[in-house]
Each structure stands twice: as C-alpha cells, then as structure tokens.
Amino acid sequence: MDMLSFYIVFIAHHIKPNSVSQYLSGIVSSLEPHFPNIFKICNSLLMSHMLAGIQELHSFTEISCKCALTEDDLQLILMNFNLTNLDDLLMVSIIFTSFHSLMHLGELTLLENEAKQSFLKAILCH
Numbered sequence: 628m629d630m631l632s633f634y635i636v637f638i639a640h641h642i643k644p645n646s647v648s649q650y651l652s653g654i655v656s657s658l659e660p661h662f663p664n665i666f667k668i669c670n671s672l673l674m675s676h677m678l679a680g681i682q683e684l685h686s687f688t689e690i691s692c693k694c695a696l697t698e699d700d701l702q703l704i705l706m707n708f709n710l711t712n713l714d715d716l717l718m719v720s721i722i723f724t725s726f727h728s729l730m731h732l733g734e735l736t737l738l739e740n741e742a743k744q745s746f747l748k749a750i751l752c753h
Contacts, residue, residue, distance in 0.1 A: 631668060632677055639681045648678055696726055 639647050651669060658665050668674065704722060708715040721735050738744050 631665075632673065635674075635677060636681070644682045644684075647681060651678075696722070701726060 635647060635651060638650060642650060655665050655669050662668075701723065704719060708719050710716050710719065725731065725735055
C-alpha cells in the first residue's frame with residue numbers, strides 16, 4: 628500500500644491532478660492478475676483521502692467565484708435600469724442592499740423552485 632501511495636504522489640507531480648484517479652484505475656486493472664487485493668487497497672480510506680489531498684494541494688478544485696461589484700458597477704446599474712418599473716426598482720434595491728451590507732445576492736432572494744430552496748442559506752432576522 629505504501630509503494631502505491633508513493634507512486635500516486637509521484638504521478639500527481641507529472642500529470643494533471645484531476646486525471647490521477649483515472650490513471651490509477653488503468654494501473655489497477657493491469658496489476659490485478661499479480662496483486663489480487665489491489666482493488667481493496669485502492670478503495671481504502673488512505674487512498675481516497677490522499678487523492679482528495681492531492682487535488683486540494685494543487686488547487687484544482689474547479690471553484691470559480693465571480694468578481695465583486697464596484698462602485699462603478701453600481702453607477703452603471705443606476706443608468707441602465709428603468710427606475711419607473713417596479714421590477715427594475717426592486718432589483719436595483721436588492722443589489723444596493725447586498726453591496727452595502729456585504730451580502731451575496733443568494734442571501735437576499737429565494738429560488739422559485741421550492742425543492743431547491745434551502746433555509747440554511749437564509750439570513751435569520753431577530
């Protein structure tokens with residue numbers, strides 16, 4: 628098990644960390660005739676934690692955040708929205724409220740689909 632884990636760490640430095648698990652499955656299938664318990668080793672807790680650690684170490688978590696709004700963006704919003712329309716006025720007020728209170732837009736709105744609504748993301752009002 629130790630030799631395989633060292634080899635996986637070695638591979639992670641030479642190929643994209645997201646591809647390590649796919650590369651490992653190819654190696655395991657070719658090693659199965661010689662090492663019958665190789666599947667058990669690869670599905671062990673150590674290996675799964677190591678693969679997650681490799682991806683975290685190399686920052687390939689595939690998370691991308693949008694850029695924060697600036698005051699120039701707020702001025703563009705004021706110029707481009709029709710403030711006589713109530714829907715536009717509501718949207719502008721939500722954006723300005725979230726900007727000045729440092730909130731995400733998702734904290735101020737609810738999804739129309741009730742199955743996807745999560746009150747864990749809602750801000751509690753006391």
